[in-house]
Amino acid sequence: NAGVTQTPKFQVLKTGQSMTLQCAQDMNHEYMSWYRQDPGMGLRLIHYSVGAGITDQGEVPNGYNVSRSTTEDFPLRLLSAAPSQTSVYFCASRVPGQGSDTQYFGPGTRLTVL
């Protein structure tokens, strides 16, 4: 198993540009989520999905869109990038309610918005 994969690893955008951060998992996990990690702020939940076709907002959803058309993929879209979205983005997956609530994280995407 590759686990949770994210692309790209690094990205530089100009203010106003849009892009999609890709996330995929091959563990057949129903639950997937996106976090951002900023110095001094810890990990904050952006959006999450409990299964294909179902998404919901987390703590900091503004400026981001998600969709979940398959169990494997959970892309995060930045609609119009802003410098405040400079951060490291982590995708994670898990199988909730199975008695094993381990969350598996991807390697992260480091995004800089100029």
Place this chain on the structure above:
Amino acid sequence: SQKIEQNSEALNIQEGKTATLTCNYTNYSPAYLQWYRQDPGRGPVFLLLIRENEKEKRKERLKVTFDTTLKQSLFHITASQPADSATYLCALDGTGGSQGNLIFGKGTKLSVKP
């Protein structure tokens, strides 16, 4: 609102000593608490989960305690090694439900000196 605090931003100890990291939470009664390790430039990696009805859990040199009265978890690394140097995150089940949104602390950076 739910709040989770890791008291120390950084902890420096000598090799061979026991490292003790603290996680406190307020305004919530979580069903479980998790500890993760994060190395620079990488995603968090799950270490241990302890449930509300468990007082203590061990895994090799790691020990976690959970005191629901004090609303506190302690994470111990015995016989610490320089390879244990990393940032350690605690996380709570934010909703208590099967969706399992995790709320993370800001982390404690542990440095083990030889």
